[in-house]
Amino acid sequence: MDYIGHGLDESELAPSPYLQARAWIDEAIERAKSSNVLAEPTAISVATVDASGQPNVRTVLMRFFDERGPGFVTNLESAKSEEIRVNPRVAAALTWPWLYRAIRFRGRAEPLDREEVHAYFDHRPYGARLSAWASQQSRPASGRAELERRWAEAQDRFPDTGDPEDVPVPDFWGGWRVRCDEVEFWAGRANRLHDRIVFTRVGEGSLADPDAWQVSRRQP
Ligand SMILES: Cc1cc2nc3c(=O)[nH]c(=O)nc-3n(C[C@H](O)[C@H](O)[C@H](O)COP(=O)(O)O)c2cc1C
Numbered sequence: 089m090d091y092i093g094h095g096l097d098e099s100e101l102a103p104s105p106y107l108q109a110r111a112w113i114d115e116a117i118e119r120a121k122s123s124n125v126l127a128e129p130t131a132i133s134v135a136t137v138d139a140s141g142q143p144n145v146r147t148v149l150m151r152f153f154d155e156r157g158p159g160f161v162t163n164l165e166s167a168k169s170e171e172i173r174v175n176p177r178v179a180a181a182l183t184w185p186w187l188y189r190a191i192r193f194r195g196r197a198e199p200l201d202r203e204e205v206h207a208y209f210d211h212r213p214y215g216a217r218l219s220a221w222a223s224q225q226s227r228p229a230s231g232r233a234e235l236e237r238r239w240a241e242a243q244d245r246f247p248d249t250g251d252p253e254d255v256p257v258p259d260f261w262g263g264w265r266v267r268c269d270e271v272e273f274w275a276g277r278a279n280r281l282h283d284r285i286v287f288t289r290v291g292e293g294s295l296a297d298p299d300a301w302q303v304s305r306r307q308p
């Protein structure tokens with residue numbers, strides 16, 4: 089299949105990686121709404137490296153994106169979180185094949201503030217908040233029954249009152265944000281002659297600070 093995307097030219101590039109990513113993310117979210125498949129436009133693959141140097145990758149939902157970088161929520165005792173604590177260097181990719189676009193972030197993961205985590209957790213559905221308690225994420229499970237039992241125990245412990253306070257945030261649940269050093273925008277073009285425009289950090293500013301970034305192009 090040939091990629092017949094519009095491409096990405098330096099002349100139309102936003103002045104900062106934040107604005108460029110924001111435009112693509114917003115467009116992906118908007119276009120996904122009118123799609124009849126589950127496009128999940130904020131699904132992001134997050135790569136880490138384990139203590140032995142072996143890479144690892146999994147998909148999460150990018151629940152935060154601002155000038156500080158992309159962020160996600162997860163169990164803080166999961167494999168990914170343990171790997172990040174040993175080595176905070178991560179990479180993350182948003183991929184929208186149906187838009188012939190992808191964004192790659194590289195940098196270091198930093199913990200989300202507890203206030204952000206609390207505010208986010210309170211908006212999750214009751215059942216998902218219970219699952220945060222029920223799942224020792226990444227640990228072995230004897231079977232589905234064990235998970236269902238642990239979920240039911242959480243339900244007994246934290247009955248549904250309709251109030252966000254009914255299920256507190258577990259101390260072992262939170263999230264990470266990627267402080268980026270590099271952001272690459274990939275736009276698929278015909279004949280595999282794609283566009284790849286890269287913002288590389290040259291200063292301390294945020295993703296929204298044009299002075300903190302240098303733009304270059306890579307071969308497809
Ligand atoms: C579309 C999609 C979205 C997901 N979103 C999350 C998420 O936001 N947070 C999370 O912890 N796991 C999420 N998962 C599950 C992860 O892919 C993964 O199984 C889990 O986080 C355990 O990863 P780990 O053992 O490497 O830590 C999602 C999976 C898929 C396919």
Ligand SMILES: Cc1ncc(COP(=O)(O)O)c(C=O)c1O
Nearest residue numbers: 148149151161162163212213216
């Ligand atoms: C295990 C797990 N944790 C967290 C999330 C993110 O959930 P939420 O939709 O509340 O952001 C997901 C989403 O798929 C998930 O599978």
